[in-house]
Amino acid sequence: MFSVAFLKELTLLVVEDSINDREIMCSFLRKMFKEVYEASDGEEALELYNTHASKIDIIISDINMPVMDGIEFLKRLRQINPLLPFVFMTAKTESEHIIEAINQNANYYILKPINTKLLLEKLLSICEHKYYEIRLKQKQEEVQKYLDAVDNVAIIYKMYANGNITYMNKSMLDIIKCTPEEAETLNFNDIIHPNIPQKYIDETWEKLIAGETWKGNTKFVDKNKVIFYLNSTIFKIQESAKEDEYISISFLTTQENIKNRDFKKKVIQNIQDFNKKEYEYKTHIEKLEKLLTEAQQFTASYPQKFETEKRRALEKDRQLHHYEQQMQNFVEKYENLLKQKQEEIQKHIVFRHEQTKKMDKLYYEKETLKKEKQVLKQEILKLENISKQRELKIKDLKEVLQLEEDYKNLKK
Numbered sequence: 150m151f152s153v154a155f156l157k158e159l160t161l162l163v164v165e166d167s168i169n170d171r172e173i174m175c176s177f178l179r180k181m182f183k184e185v186y187e188a189s190d191g192e193e194a195l196e197l198y199n200t201h202a203s204k205i206d207i208i209i210s211d212i213n214m215p216v217m218d219g220i221e222f223l224k225r226l227r228q229i230n231p232l233l234p235f236v237f238m239t240a241k242t243e244s245e246h247i248i249e250a251i252n253q254n255a256n257y258y259i260l261k262p263i264n265t266k267l268l269l270e271k272l273l274s275i276c277e278h279k280y281y282e283i284r285l286k287q288k289q290e291e292v293q294k295y296l297d298a299v300d301n302v303a304i305i306y307k308m309y310a311n312g313n314i315t316y317m318n319k320s321m322l323d324i325i326k327c328t329p330e331e332a333e334t335l336n337f338n339d340i341i342h343p344n345i346p347q348k349y350i351d352e353t354w355e356k357l358i359a360g361e362t363w364k365g366n367t368k369f370v371d372k373n374k375v376i377f378y379l380n381s382t383i384f385k386i387q388e389s390a391k392e393d394e395y396i397s398i399s400f401l402t403t404q405e406n407i408k409n410r411d412f413k414k415k416v417i418q419n420i421q422d423f424n425k426k427e428y429e430y431k432t433h434i435e436k437l438e439k440l441l442t443e444a445q446q447f448t449a450s451y452p453q454k455f456e457t458e459k460r461r462a463l464e465k466d467r468q469l470h471h472y473e474q475q476m477q478n479f480v481e482k483y484e485n486l487l488k489q490k491q492e493e494i495q496k497h498i499v500f501r502h503e504q505t506k507k508m509d510k511l512y513y514e515k516e517t518l519k520k521e522k523q524v525l526k527q528e529i530l531k532l533e534n535i536s537k538q539r540e541l542k543i544k545d546l547k548e549v550l551q552l553e554e555d556y557k558n559l560k561k
Contacts, residue, residue: 156276160184160201164194164210164219165238170263174209177265190214191222198226207234207275209268212250223253234275238263278437285430304379304399309392310358312337324401325371342368342376353383357395360385366402378402 161182165171166189178185186201188194191214198205208226212219223235237250237258250258257271304324307316317325317332325332325340341350345368356363362384369377379399386396 156181157183159206159276159279160204162186162188162194162197162205162208164188164191164208164222166190166211166214174263191217191219194222195225206279207272209236209238212237212239220249223250223255227253234279236271281433288426304401305396307394307396308337309394315394324377327372340369342370357383357385
């Protein structure tokens, strides 16, 4: 069953000319994948792939790069490996390259700035396909090992429904004393003992053609008509448009070979398990083919959708330009108004400063006048006292003069 842990078995190659973007992406991917190679352009990436081709499982590449761009890199890569999973990173201004990338069998493309969640979803989809490819190859190798093991200890031959022999393993050839070339000319009736009733043979074929498995002991003869007995299991292994094929896995019914029956049962069970797994894989492959068909249909309709989206993008760009122009006008108007207000405030500050200086001067003059007034008031009081004294003195003098005058008058 596919799981995220499988990512730790895979190696990526990231191709990006922006050092900052490449470092961020590689740092993110190294947390989930076994190894991540880095390249700054297509030429460097091609050299890396040629050096580590057996290790690299997926390539993620930018399109617009110096020296060698992503499209040219993909073209050269496809000459070496037509099926290696490839993901393009592209900006909106590079959309004209997308059709060419699809024609070069790119699996996905992702718009910049990169959405890491979307990137991970695309990689998981690719890795799931990769997982089943690897597991299917492992199962095929495992089954081949089982078949090789069976071939070493069992007696195996294949035939068509008409009895014509299509294959005999070495053990069967040794028993019937034939070469592989001679075996290809034989029919089942040439090796079955002539005393076996035809009715018995016909019933066996009916079961086999119906898809049933036949088991039993049967008497055979070799090239020299020497009799031998086989404990056989026969079943259908292939259905094709040409002709069905049947396989017999047998053991000599000697004391030594009877001991190997348990092994034979295990081998047959393994083959049946393999057939079951093969059916599951075929089902999964059919699903993948359906997804591929849907993807191809999407690809076919993509140019029209792309043109529609392109027109929408241009319209959005025009609207954005209009809004940006309005914003620029507003900013300029605001900056002018702000500048005007700042000048007014500066003038007001200067005016206030001058007024403050005047007020300080007036206050100082007021305090000075107040002090002078106080001094004058004291002087006035002094003068008033002097004046009163003088008035008293004058009054006294007047009285003296009056007395003198009165005295003079009296003398007269």
